[in-house]
Amino acid sequence: MCRCVDHPRAKQKGYYVFEHILVVEKHIGRYLKIGKEVVHHINGNIKDNRLKNLVVITPRKHSQLHYPEYRKNGFGFFKGQKKSVETKQGISKAKKEYWRLWRLKKKLPK
Numbered sequence: 606m607c608r609c610v611d612h613p614r615a616k617q618k619g620y621y622v623f624e625h626i627l628v629v630e631k632h633i634g635r636y637l638k639i640g641k642e643v644v645h646h647i648n649g650n651i652k653d654n655r656l657k658n659l660v661v662i663t664p665r666k667h668s669q670l671h672y673p674e675y676r677k678n679g680f681g682f683f684k685g686q687k688k689s690v691e692t693k694q695g696i697s698k699a700k701k702e703y704w705r706l707w708r709l710k711k712k713l714p715k
């Protein structure tokens with residue numbers, strides 16, 4: 606986590622912003638919309654903040670991504686266990702959404 610006083614998100618929790626959020630925001634060139642966009646770790650490793658492991662999705666899609674695995678085996682998704690078909694499909698959808706946002710960014714004035 607980074608301490609970024611001028612970050613809109615930082616006003617919520619003592620000026621701290623998660624590293625993965627900063628990585629994505631730097632890449633897309635704008636701030637994420639709080640409550641509308643979240644960053645998901647594709648491989649489930651929340652310490653892996655490489656850009657290729659991060660994807661921007663809606664909170665709704667995010668819970669859809671995690672929920673099927675959560676119901677079956679707790680936090681299995683995070684422990685790197687076998688991903689279900691639903692999770693894999695969710696991830697590919699999330700990737701598409703990510704690239705959609707990425708392309709969108711080019712049209713934004715910044």
Ligand SMILES: [Zn+2]
Binds near residue numbers: 645646667670671
């Ligand atoms: Zn996630």
